Amino acid sequence: MSTATQTYQPPAAQAPAHDTWAGLLRAEWTKIRSVRSTVWSLVAFVVVAIGFSLILSLVLNNDWNTTGGAGAHTQLHNDPTSVIYGAGFGLGQLALCVLGVIVITSEYTTGAIRSSLLAVPRRLPMLAAKVIVFAVLELIVGAITVFVVFFMFTSILHDHIVITLGQPGVLRATLGGILYLIVLGLFAMAVGGLIRHTAGAIATVIGLVIVVPPLVSLIPGTIANHIHGYLPTVAGQLIGQTSQQPADVLSPWQGFGVFCVWTVVLFAASAVLLVRRDA
Amino acid sequence: MPWLRSTDALAPVHRSADFAAPGLNLLALLRVCGHSGGVNVPPGLIEVRELTKRFNDKVAVNRLSFNVEPGRVTGFLGPNGAGKSTTMRLICGLDRASGGSATIGGTAYQDLKRPLLTVGALLEARALHPGRSAHNHLLYLAQTQGLPARRADEVVDLVGLHEVRNKRVGGFSLGMTQRLGIAAAMLGNPKVLLLDEPGNGLDPEGIRWVRTFVRQLASEGRTVFISSHLMSEMSVTADHLIVIGRGQLIADCATGEFIQRSSERSVLVRTTDPARLRDLITNEGGEVKDDDGPDDTATAGDVPAFVVTGLPAPRIGELAASAQIVLHELTPQLPSLEEAFMELTAGSVEYGDSTHGPGVQATPAERSMS
Numbered sequence: 178m179s180t181a182t183q184t185y186q187p188p189a190a191q192a193p194a195h196d197t198w199a200g201l202l203r204a205e206w207t208k209i210r211s212v213r214s215t216v217w218s219l220v221a222f223v224v225v226a227i228g229f230s231l232i233l234s235l236v237l238n239n240d241w242n243t244t245g246g247a248g249a250h251t252q253l254h255n256d257p258t259s260v261i262y263g264a265g266f267g268l269g270q271l272a273l274c275v276l277g278v279i280v281i282t283s284e285y286t287t288g289a290i291r292s293s294l295l296a297v298p299r300r301l302p303m304l305a306a307k308v309i310v311f312a313v314l315e316l317i318v319g320a321i322t323v324f325v326v327f328f329m330f331t332s333i334l335h336d337h338i339v340i341t342l343g344q345p346g347v348l349r350a351t352l353g354g355i356l357y358l359i360v361l362g363l364f365a366m367a368v369g370g371l372i373r374h375t376a377g378a379i380a381t382v383i384g385l386v387i388v389v390p391p392l393v394s395l396i397p398g399t400i401a402n403h404i405h406g407y408l409p410t411v412a413g414q415l416i417g418q419t420s421q422q423p424a425d426v427l428s429p430w431q432g433f434g435v436f437c438v439w440t441v442v443l444f445a446a447s448a449v450l451l452v453r454r455d456a
Numbered sequence: 457m458p459w460l461r462s463t464d465a466l467a468p469v470h471r472s473a474d475f476a477a478p479g480l481n482l483l484a485l486l487r488v489c490g491h492s493g494g495v496n497v498p499p500g501l502i503e504v505r506e507l508t509k510r511f512n513d514k515v516a517v518n519r520l521s522f523n524v525e526p527g528r529v530t531g532f533l534g535p536n537g538a539g540k541s542t543t544m545r546l547i548c549g550l551d552r553a554s555g556g557s558a559t560i561g562g563t564a565y566q567d568l569k570r571p572l573l574t575v576g577a578l579l580e581a582r583a584l585h586p587g588r589s590a591h592n593h594l595l596y597l598a599q600t601q602g603l604p605a606r607r608a609d610e611v612v613d614l615v616g617l618h619e620v621r622n623k624r625v626g627g628f629s630l631g632m633t634q635r636l637g638i639a640a641a642m643l644g645n646p647k648v649l650l651l652d653e654p655g656n657g658l659d660p661e662g663i664r665w666v667r668t669f670v671r672q673l674a675s676e677g678r679t680v681f682i683s684s685h686l687m688s689e690m691s692v693t694a695d696h697l698i699v700i701g702r703g704q705l706i707a708d709c710a711t712g713e714f715i716q717r718s719s720e721r722s723v724l725v726r727t728t729d730p731a732r733l734r735d736l737i738t739n740e741g742g743e744v745k746d747d748d749g750p751d752d753t754a755t756a757g758d759v760p761a762f763v764v765t766g767l768p769a770p771r772i773g774e775l776a777a778s779a780q781i782v783l784h785e786l787t788p789q790l791p792s793l794e795e796a797f798m799e800l801t802a803g804s805v806e807y808g809d810s811t812h813g814p815g816v817q818a819t820p821a822e823r824s825m826s
Contacts, residue, residue, distance in 0.1 A: 197570070197602060204599035211592035212585055283585060291550055291583040292593070292640060296600040298549045298566040303600075455551040 201297065201306035208293075209280060209310060218276035219314075223322050226269030230326040233264040234333040241337045250338075256419045257340045258350035261330045262323070266354065266417075269322075270361055273315065274382045277365030280311055282375040294456045304370070304451055308444075311366060312359050319358040327351055346419040346429075353416030353429060357436070361386075364409060364440045370447030386410045402426065409439040497562035499574075500526035500647040500679035502547065506556035509542050509703075516542045518703040519556065524681045526647070529674045531694030531711065532683035539703035540683040541579070544652050548577050560648055570601045576641030577650040581633045581657065586626025590617055590636050593625060598643055611639040630657025638669070648679040655689060667693045691715065723769045726761040726785035727776065734762065736775045742767035759784050 209215050237249055252260050284290040297303040331340045342348045365382045372378040385408070393405040405411055406426030415425060415432030427435060497503070502524035509517040517539040524530045534540050545551040547558040549565040557564065560575055568574050584593050594608035612621045615635040620628070625636060634657055641649060649670070655663045670693060674680045684690050690697065690711070697714050699707040707714060727733050734744045743765045764772055769788045776783050 200599045200602040204596040207592055207596040207599060208585075208588075211589065211596070212587040214587065287585045288580060288583045289585040289588075289593075291580060292597060293600075294550060295548055295577055295579070296572055296597050298568065298571055453552070455545075 198302075198306070201302055202310055204296075205303075205306045205310040209314065212283070214279050214283065215276060218272045218279075219318055222269045222272035222276075223318065225272065226265035226322050227325055227329070228265065229268060230261065230265035230330055231333075233260075234330045238333050238337065241334075253334075253338055253340070256422065257338075257344075258347060258354070258417055258419045261327060261340075262350075262354050262417050265326055266323075266358070270358065270386070271383060273319075273358055273362045274365040274386060275379055277311065277362035278369035278378040278382055279375055280307065281366050281369040282373055282378050285373040286375055290456050300451050301448060304448055308363060308366070311362060315359045315362045316355065319355045323351060323354050323358070344419075349429065350417050350419050353433060356433065357413050357416050360413060360433075360436055360440055361410065364436070364443065367440055367443035367447045370451060371443065406432075407435055409436050412436050412439075497559075498526055499561040500677070501562075502558070502560050502648065502679060502681060503562075504543070504547065504556070504558045507543065507546055507553055507558055508555035509539070509546055509551060510554045516703050517546065520700065520703065520705055521556075522698050522705060522708050524679055524698070525696070526679040527674060527677050528695040529670050529680045529682060529693055530696045530698060531690040532681060532698050532700075533685075533687065533690060534683075534700040534706075536685065538700050540700065541652055542703075543700070544577070544579055544650050544681075544683065547650065548575065548579065550579065570644065572597065572601045572603075572644035572646060574644070574646050575648045575650060576644060576646040577652075578634070578637040578641045578654055579650070579652045581630060581637050583637070584625055584633070587624055589622045590625055590628075590639075591621040593636065594640060594643060597640055601644055603643060607643055611642045612636075614642060615639040631659060631662050634658055634662070638666070646678070649673055649681065651680070651682045653683055653685070655684060655686060663689065721765070721768070722789045723764045723767070723772055724761055724785060724787040724789055725764055725772060725783065726759050728759060728782045728784070730760050730762060732779060733772075733776055733781050736779060736781075737764055737767060737772060740767055740771065740775060742772070761785065763789070 237253075249260065284293060293303055294300055327342075334340070340347065342351060365378075368382050368385075369375075369378040372381060390405060390408050390411045393401060393408065396404075402424075403426055412427055412432035413436030415421070415427055415429045416436075418425075418429055421428050425432070504523070505521050507517055507520045508515070520539070520543060532540050532543070542551060546553050547560070547565060560568070563574075565571060565575065590612060591608060594612060595605055598605060598607045609621075612618060615638050617632060617635055617639065620632065625633065628636065634654060638651070638654060641651070651666075651670070654666050654670075658666060667689070670680045670682060674695070682690075682694065684693075694711050697707065697709060697711050698705070699714070725733065737744055744762050745765075746760075746762050769786050773783065773786055775781075776786075
């Protein structure tokens, strides 16, 4: 084959060493955009989040003056953002969990991790670049989705109730919702890095996000109540509330802090194992 | 046996003499843009010292020491499970060594700033995401090294995958995947190539392509370290061989030497009067054993055959002539690389470390154990 007889020219225009970080970020962006699972997960997230919010807002608007509206009215007055974001993001967040996990586990299950680590043998820079790229992607997609949901919801219910970003706690809860989604994806990624198997990691994350909290809340007593309040997503979701509710153990920012601590600890463990384990 | 080097006799000094090989111009160029660590270490020299890897109780690589020199193709041979792949993974830092070291041009792989510019490795064909296109696989690897995107196009053309570069690699045959792996290894135009069974899944044409390819790379002054279980392929591809068994060094020598010396020269003799000739040969210091070859040769023409070691064929002929013994056959046996290999590794595969294969002295590995 004639291709074998080509002579190899050293690749010209080698980037200077300080460009390494830019290169790593570019590489992680190429990785994440070049597989279908990314697109599908994000589409699922956006469609579910906006779709369910749309349905809820239409139903509320329709039934405003009829059946059992009172409860919803009260909550919309006291804590509008929990209603607005609860419907769509409660389910849509699972797509981000899945994406966060497979961003890292797919490298292991496919063997691509070996190519990646040959290129970045120190390993941690690769993980850091992955975190940054995924966080930025989540920021963009999360911010767009959250604001679309907010303005869609409030404009549909505009005839009945006025909710604006200027009201106390609403802007914080809205931006907090975006932050929550970012950290949630990273939380899932950290678990993925620990477990390294897609199915196991997704089951673990989903279990922690939607199965464990209601189970713990069934246990009576204040200790169980505190445990429940410190669970990662239970604490994290407080940031999306307009104001602290009587039953909440933590304030919105405290809750978000607890969620961040969970994520950082899991990432630290994940990073240690990444460096120590054979790839 | 000089070609069976004991592990403690590896002197980096005499290695650099071999380095004055053709293709030095390119090497000099590579040296300028590379990241060579040590002052006197040739940039493409792989040095493995006392390398050890334990998986739980099992020792996969046991105090392995050898050098891989630039400017030639070095074959890495060993039976399945001998530790070849593990050794290569240790050199590239994918596995963490339990002991010892491996360096490239004096620098550990993990300490290379942009490793793909120094070392290109094909360790496992399926080290890629099946949902990603060939182009994107190469592109992201290029980006990690700060290489321009067109480098991905150049190497994909190099291995003949231009037409399928935008196809998802999940649909590639094993042969195409191997080519993509070689393209990835060539991304940084490295001076060191590590290829683990590159012929796997390739058709004969592909195997020939790999052979031509690696021979050319070596002639350009690069270091080519290539593992294979195809001994016949190595005999035409490799200039030098490193043979391991059970994670220990068995031989480190030129390919020709390996074939020549690993088997004691033997001669197949067929005569009508075996008893007398056997006596004559034994008196001359030769050793005789019955032919254990295929049945059809042993019984051909109802004349029994036996194998002589320790005496050359002409001397046996003279002995027969002087005693007026009729010879039907007198054939020097040329061992193939395959046979040489089997003979050398027999001890490490079938028996314990203390058992020697036929005609082989204590291996360096064994000696280093005692």
